[in-house]
Amino acid sequence: MIPASFDYFRPSTIEEAVDVLAGAGEEAKVLAGGHSLLPLLRLRLAYPTALIDVGRVAGLRGVSDRGDHVHIGATTTHDEVVRSPIVREHCPLVALATATVADPAVRHRGTFGGSLAHADPAGDLPAVALALDMVLEVRSSAGERTIPAAGFFLDYLESALAPGEILTGVRVPKLGPGWGFHYEKFHRTAQAWATVGVAAAVRQTNGTVEEVRVGLTNMGPTPVRAAAVEEAARGVEAGQNGALRRAAEQAAEGTDPPADLHAQPDYRMHLARVLTHRALVSASAHRSPLT
Amino acid sequence: MARISVKVDGIAYEDDVEPRLLLVHYLRDRLGKTGTPIGCDTTNCGACTVLLDGRSVKSCSVLAVQADGCDVTTIEGVSSNGEWHPVQKAFHEEHALQCGYCTPGMILASIDLLKDDPDPSEDAVRQGLEGNLCRCTGYCNIVRAVRRAAQEMRVTTP
Ligand SMILES: Cc1cc2nc3c(=O)[nH]c(=O)nc-3n(C[C@H](O)[C@H](O)[C@H](O)COP(=O)(O)OP(=O)(O)OC[C@H]3O[C@@H](n4cnc5c(N)ncnc54)[C@H](O)[C@@H]3O)c2cc1C
Ligand code: FES
Numbered sequence: 492m493i494p495a496s497f498d499y500f501r502p503s504t505i506e507e508a509v510d511v512l513a514g515a516g517e518e519a520k521v522l523a524g525g526h527s528l529l530p531l532l533r534l535r536l537a538y539p540t541a542l543i544d545v546g547r548v549a550g551l552r553g554v555s556d557r558g559d560h561v562h563i564g565a566t567t568t569h570d571e572v573v574r575s576p577i578v579r580e581h582c583p584l585v586a587l588a589t590a591t592v593a594d595p596a597v598r599h600r601g602t603f604g605g606s607l608a609h610a611d612p613a614g615d616l617p618a619v620a621l622a623l624d625m626v627l628e629v630r631s632s633a634g635e636r637t638i639p640a641a642g643f644f645l646d647y648l649e650s651a652l653a654p655g656e657i658l659t660g661v662r663v664p665k666l667g668p669g670w671g672f673h674y675e676k677f678h679r680t681a682q683a684w685a686t687v688g689v690a691a692a693v694r695q696t697n698g699t700v701e702e703v704r705v706g707l708t709n710m711g712p713t714p715v716r717a718a719a720v721e722e723a724a725r726g727v728e729a730g731q732n733g734a735l736r737r738a739a740e741q742a743a744e745g746t747d748p749p750a751d752l753h754a755q756p757d758y759r760m761h762l763a764r765v766l767t768h769r770a771l772v773s774a775s776a777h778r779s780p781l782t
Numbered sequence: 783m784a785r786i787s788v789k790v791d792g793i794a795y796e797d798d799v800e801p802r803l804l805l806v807h808y809l810r811d812r813l814g815k816t817g818t819p820i821g822c823d824t825t826n827c828g829a830c831t832v833l834l835d836g837r838s839v840k841s842c843s844v845l846a847v848q849a850d851g852c853d854v855t856t857i858e859g860v861s862s863n864g865e866w867h868p869v870q871k872a873f874h875e876e877h878a879l880q881c882g883y884c885t886p887g888m889i890l891a892s893i894d895l896l897k898d899d900p901d902p903s904e905d906a907v908r909q910g911l912e913g914n915l916c917r918c919t920g921y922c923n924i925v926r927a928v929r930r931a932a933q934e935m936r937v938t939t940p
């Protein structure tokens with residue numbers, strides 16, 4: 492279908508972008524890769540009066556090493572994230588999860604920032620943002636602020652971005668040595684969204700699990716941290732039979748998974764436990780799967 | 783209306799377009815390039831795949847205004863001097879199509895895939911074409927054609 496009419500603006504600087512957004516009214520929307528927004532417009536599920544295309548705003552695109560963290564510009568495409576040597580070296584979990592997003596053509600257009608701003612709990616990157624404690628940089632005509640990932644995802648498709656705010660970049664803390672990572676995604680067809688996904692990071696010393704981070708995809712209206720698993724896995728011997736499985740048994744604790752055509756809540760809870768176990772085993776087996 | 787300039791299959795165009803005009807509609811309805819079909823309303827099927835500045839994209843989910851200043855290649859621009867592209871030839875020789883509806887998108891996605899990986903395994907071809915659906919062939923001949931094209935291209939480009 493053809494989208495309803497809207498005004499279109501393509502600012503070239505961030506200053507111009509926030510000014511245009513501020514003046515464009517309540518029903519204006521930011522457009523990045525358009526691979527969540529344009530499908531909604533085509534199905535006439537959204538009727539923005541104006542689109543502010545940030546795709547060519549200078550300085551919003553690209554990956555850089557900033558010492559204690561990696562900085563990913565909001566309009567960096569999924570494809571650029573997966574190919575980035577900096578991401579692969581310092582935050583391989585981001586590359587692993589991003590490589591499972593949709594298909595190559597979608598990854599050529601869809602952006603890292605758009606995936607977070609869209610706040611879809613079925614998206615693969617919000618759970619990774621939570622697990623890695625990313626920090627989101629935001630700008631409006633009133634100035635700049637940062638939002639920790641833990642406070643960013645408020646509800647289904649609802650983020651902490653205020654009207655007039657543009658996500659400009661994301662800080663991904665480097666976790667340092669001793670960590671292993673894995674993203675385990677269960678879906679029915681190759682390019683489909685996750686029925687459930689699990690982002691796991693495990694730090695070990697001599698086979699003892701020191702610290703675990705687990706983020707869950709599509710287990711509620713927002714992505715969730717599996718805090719009970721993180722607690723239960725601390726101090727166990729990774730190689731000991733059943734130790735990680737027992738920790739993973741806690742994965743559905745406190746979740747509120749949706750019911751849809753693909754799965755009912757009880758099945759998603761079952762998947763969360765099974766996939767969390769697989770993710771923990773893989774994350775503790777190989778330290779840096781991509782380097 | 784917004785003014786755009788795009789190069790499509792080697793020819794430069796300037797046009798006034800409504801911002802809501804999708805790239806695929808611009809190609810088909812404005813430029814008459816009906817070689818690029820539309821197969822779905824959900825960005826899933828890949829039938830509409832074209833190259834935008836050399837990379838595969840689904841042209842049903844790109845606005846024509848987003849392609850302003852860019853270079854677009856459709857299936858109508860992949861042959862040169864009357865010679866089919868090696869991927870086109872291989873699709874013909876391996877009988878990698880039945881109704882042909884998915885074929886333009888399959889060929890452009892394959893050209894993009896071979897740029898990154900000149901010698902893809904069967905698995906790599908299947909992964910690389912995961913965004914292109916075919917309701918007819920069962921994919922086996924498509925995978926075979928892409929690997930055959932890869933071989934031809936390695937022989938002809940030193
Ligand atoms: C067929 C298909 C399959 C897909 N499968 C998956 C999948 O398996 N996993 C997955 O994670 N994703 C999937 N996606 C979604 C894809 O990753 C999108 O690219 C992503 O969700 C949105 O990024 P975008 O740049 O396209 O954002 P857009 O569509 O441009 O924008 C999305 C929303 O975010 C807002 N926004 C975007 N950028 C900013 C910004 N910088 N500041 C403020 N607001 C902003 C927009 O206003 C809009 O509300 C799929 C998409 C398609 C079409
Ligand atoms: S027409 Fe189906 S993906 Fe574009």
Ligand code: FES
Nearest residue numbers: 880882916917918
């Ligand atoms: S040949 Fe008919 S859809 Fe592929």
